[in-house]
Amino acid sequence: MRNMPPYLFIPHTTLKTLYMALIKSYRGISPQFGRECSLSENATIVGDVRMGDECSIWFNAVLRGDVARVILGNRCNVQDGSCLHVTNFGGKDRPSENFINGNDIMLEDDVTVGHNATLHACHIKRGALIGMGATVLDKAVVGEGAVIAAGALVLGGTQIGDHELWAGVPARFIKKTAPNQAESYAEHYVEYSRTYLAEQK
Helix, strand or coil, rough: CCCCCCCEECCCCCCCCCEEEEEEEEEEEEECCCCCCEEECCCCCEEEEEEECEEEECCEEEEEEEEEEECCCCCHHHCCCCEEEEECCCCCCCCCCCCCCCCCCEEEECCEEECCEEECCCCCCCCCCECCEEEEECCECCCCEEECCCHHHCCCEEEEEEEEEEEEECCCCEEECCCCCCCHHHHHHHHHHHHHHHHHC
8 A cells, every 4th residue: 555656546456345436545645554454436545544354444434644643543433424634743753653642633443423414633542432423622532432422513612521422512411321332322323334345246
C-alpha cells in the first residue's frame, strides 16, 4: 500500500478486502490496512490512516488523515456518511510519533461510529459507541464502553468516563451503561462486513 499512486480506485478484483473505495495519498503518505478490512464502494480514505484488522468503513464515510493521523484499532466500524478528521500542528512539524490527542484521532479496538457522526481530533476508547449524528470535538476523550447518544454534541476537551451514557447539546452525563451495551455493536458489524466481503468473491 505504501507505493500506491496518489489517486487510485482499487477494485475488488485487484485486492480481495478492498473494493472500489477511493484511497488517496497525501504528501507521499498512503493509508495502511490490517487483515480483512472492508471498505464500501464510495468510502474515502486519505493520507496517514492506520487501520487494524477486521475494520469496516461504510458507504460515503470519510477518513481524512491529511494534517495529522487517523488511527483505528481492530474491529472498528465507521458507518455510512460519517467523517473522521484531524487538526494540524500550527504549521510546525509533527513533534512525536506517539498519538497526540487534539491533533490525531484514535479509535481503540471495537469502537462503533454510527451513521453521519463527526469525530474531530479526539480519543475514543475501547468498545465505545458514538451514536448517529453525534459530534465529538478536539481533545475530547470518550471512555471504554461509553455511549454517546444520537445527535449529541461532545464539546472539545470533555472527559467521559468508562461505561457512561452522555446525551444532549452540549452533551452531559445521563447514567451508567448496561454491561456490553456498546461493545456488542462492534461484534455485529464484523459479521456484517464478512457478509459483504463474501458477496465480492
